[in-house]
Amino acid sequence: MRAGRDSARGGGFGRAVLAEWTKFRTVRGWVAGMAAAALVTVLLGLMTATGSHTSCGGPDDACPAPPVGPGGEAxxxxxxxxxxxxxxxxxxxxxxxxxxxxxxxxxxxxxxxxxxxxxxxxxxxxxxxxxxxxxxxxxxxxxxxxxxxxxxxxxxxxxxxxxxxxxxxxxxxxxxxxxxxxxxxxxxxxxxxxxxxxxxxxxxxxxxxxxxxxxxxxxxxxxxxxxxxxxxxxxxxxxxxxxxxxxxxxxxxxxxxxxxxxxxxxxxxxxxxxxxxxxxxxxxxxxxxxxxxxxxxATDGQSVENTLTGVVTALIVVIVVAVMSVTSEYRRGLIRTTLLAVPRRGRALAAKAVVIAGVTFAAGLAATAVTVPLGTGILRDNGNIVLPVSWLTQVRVVAGVALLMAAAAVLALALGALFRRGTAAITAAVVVVVVPHLLATASILPDEAARWLLRLTPAAGFAIQQSIPAYPQVLANYVPSAGYYPLAPWAGLAVLCGYAVLALALAAHRLNRRDA
CATH class of the missing domain: 2.60.120 (Jelly Rolls)
Incomplete structure (x- = not known):
């Protein structure tokens, strides 16, 4: 009997996920929003690469590529x-x-x-x-x-x-x-x-x-x-x-x-x-x-993540879609129908999180998988030195940025469930994810303040895109404005995921304690 109940519970969650997926793909605005986020990532990234030119005054104006060490690094x-x-x-x-x-x-x-x-x-x-x-x-x-x-x-x-x-x-x-x-x-x-x-x-x-x-x-x-x-x-x-x-x-x-x-x-x-x-x-x-x-x-040159300048704008689009996917149900009163179909409120919220995370990851992965190789090729054709990285590092950047977008979407969804109002939730998500990154990397704050901002806020997740590590024995100014984050790539992403899990738990608590 216990095994049967466990199976039913598993099947119940699967049906809840399927229902949320069906709901998501039938709302054209949400689907269009995710497609727009992927398109923005590609277009802005390729436009940035196309506009970046370097000339060293040689016979063909191309800068000589740096030598490559035994590990494949410049x-x-x-x-x-x-x-x-x-x-x-x-x-x-x-x-x-x-x-x-x-x-x-x-x-x-x-x-x-x-x-x-x-x-x-x-x-x-x-x-x-x-x-x-x-x-x-x-x-x-x-x-x-x-x-x-x-x-x-x-x-x-x-x-x-x-x-x-x-x-x-x-x-x-x-x-x-x-x-x-x-x-x-x-x-x-x-x-x-x-x-x-x-x-x-x-x-x-x-x-x-x-x-x-x-x-x-x-x-x-x-x-x-x-x-x-x-x-x-x-x-x-x-x-x-x-x-x-x-x-x-x-x-x-x-x-x-x-x-x-x-x-x-x-x-x-x-x-x-x-x-x-x-x-x-x-x-x-x-x-x-x-x-x-x-x-x-070598640390002088373009890095593969320089092709991902469109991710910040795409994240704003993703945040809007994620928030609206839950607040629209409160605005129209459809949340009661959802909870009647899935009486376990925490399970219903988890199903929404799984769907928004999966859709965002798929859109982000498709976009970054196109942008990074095409963008780095354009940079090289324009005479730029692109610091080589291993294929594992490039896969980590491509998949990691997609995970960054997915975790930010879950955080935004949770904030939507907490605030139940689209404007407030979208503003809060942008303020905690996007704004700290912009402040830290745009040379607006003192360097140490920028580092702490990228340690303590969800914007720490942007560390996943850093492809060139900071070498203690190499002379360089390792600051966020130069693309160096204070946390290791996966540690930074873990901070963002921790915020998303915490927000989701708070949203589930509120959903269980208050009327829909």
């Missing part, structure tokens, strides 16, 4: 490399005795260059093994930094912290990099006797013969100042770092006796000269390496 691979060829297992050891730098300052007098002598926080100098000198090739490095202590980094995205502290003549850093098959292990020491492991990287793509040696890089000096009317103003100044090594030792099958110097990723001027060249010189057992640039994931 990378910056620009540093000076003093190297030898190692075949098979082996190691390199060196003492880093000095790490100094220069930062270019704005000229006060035209033609009079101003520099400040200091090392930027993410300047890097140390030991590296790399698959040749091609940009984007696999590598592992152990290094000292300007302000973040010793680090072990590999393949651009991986970063492991060692001991804190800087480098000076009175406090040098001993570094060692050891290859054993595919495993590359970095060590540090204060005296060259007692060694501490920093980290180990497994480089499956590293060939038996690789380049190993010393390097230096300096990514630039980032300054961020609050703007007068919200947001921030950022400026990146050119910088370089100079590293001095001694006590350099190599083990294993190392070819030749001379060190070779390569300015990896150097930018050349029209005449062929290197723009801001690095350098290398050897004096007895002392080696000086001067480097600019960085070895890190």
């Amino acid at each position: 990378v910056t691979d620009h540093f000076f490399f003093a190297h030898r060829t190692l075949t098979g297992d082996g190691s390199v050891t060196a003492r880093l005795t000095s790490m100094t730098g220069q930062v270019r300052l704005p000229d006060l007098v035209q033609g009079v260059r101003r520099v400040e002598n200091r090392v930027v926080p993410w300047a890097k100098a140390g030991l590296i093994i790399k698959d040749g000198v091609r940009q984007g090739s696999t590598y592992a490095a152990v290094m000292a930094t300007g302000g973040h202590g010793v680090r072990m980094q590999d393949d651009f995205t991986h970063d492991t912290a060692g001991r804190p502290g800087g480098v000076s003549a009175s406090s040098p850093r001993w570094l060692r990099l050891v290859r054993s098959g595919e495993d590359i292990t970095g060590y540090e020491s204060a005296d060259g006797e007692r060694w501490t492991k920093v980290g180990t990287a497994r480089l499956a793509g590293l060939p038996a013969t690789a380049e190993i040696g010393m390097f230096a890089a300096s990514p630039g000096d980032l300054t961020v100042q609050p703007a007068d009317f919200g947001g921030s103003i950022e400026q990146v100044r050119f910088s370089e770092t100079t590293a001095v090594f001694d006590r350099v030792g190599l083990s294993g099958r190392v070819a030749g006796e001379a060190w070779r110097g390569d300015d990896i990723g150097a930018v050349r001027e029209p005449g062929g000269a290197i723009h801001h060249p690095g350098g290398f010189r050897q004096s007895g057992g002392t080696y000086t390496v001067v480097g600019v640039g960085d070895i890190a994931p």
Whole structure:
């Protein structure tokens, strides 16, 4: 008997969902509204992509695509490399005795260059093994930094912290990099006797013969100042770092006796000269390496979510449809008929939520699945650099935005059931979902206020569309106005879903406690 009752309950809910679906698809205005939301997503997204053009002044005006790392991400691979060829297992050891730098300052007098002598926080100098000198090739490095202590980094995205502290003549850093098959292990020491492991990287793509040696890089000096009317103003100044090594030792099958110097990723001027060249010189057992640039994931360029500018407008349409799908029944008195057909009021509301969520998700998925690939293709055709992402990330953006729209629709439906008046419910839904996102991303609020707004409100759900993560070891201004959200993608969506569930529970409580 109990199994029969459970089956009946399940069948009752299924019939309630079917009834709500039949009701929804027979109201032409609701169907047209969902179609309009999908169309707005596509049209505004493609229009934005069509209007975005970039020119770098080359032969075909197209900007050169950045190199791609082993994981398929766009990378910056620009540093000076003093190297030898190692075949098979082996190691390199060196003492880093000095790490100094220069930062270019704005000229006060035209033609009079101003520099400040200091090392930027993410300047890097140390030991590296790399698959040749091609940009984007696999590598592992152990290094000292300007302000973040010793680090072990590999393949651009991986970063492991060692001991804190800087480098000076009175406090040098001993570094060692050891290859054993595919495993590359970095060590540090204060005296060259007692060694501490920093980290180990497994480089499956590293060939038996690789380049190993010393390097230096300096990514630039980032300054961020609050703007007068919200947001921030950022400026990146050119910088370089100079590293001095001694006590350099190599083990294993190392070819030749001379060190070779390569300015990896150097930018050349029209005449062929290197723009801001690095350098290398050897004096007895002392080696000086001067480097600019960085070895890190690239963050400059368009991202796939830039094609989804129509989602905010589409969300407003979705909110209107979701609210009207319940408030119209109160306005016309049809809610009593609905509750007679489904006496369990919570079940009736849940059926409405399932239908509005399903319809919105289907419309959103169709729209984003068209907009993202077509929009990114248009951006590239217009000369823009579009930062590549994995197919899993692209699927997450496409399906995640559809889930965002569905969760917002359920929240709007619940608010409609709570307020029972369309204008009040639509206004409330727009205020809690759309307005915080606009305020946070339009440089209207201070950056920290914008971050908190996107942590605490339903607008946190927009984090699901972020395709490029914020890398702690990469110099950038990670703010909402630049497309970086304070919560991880799925965590942000979970906040929105939590609000939708809470609102639905409150609406069910009111529906059960008060007359329809």
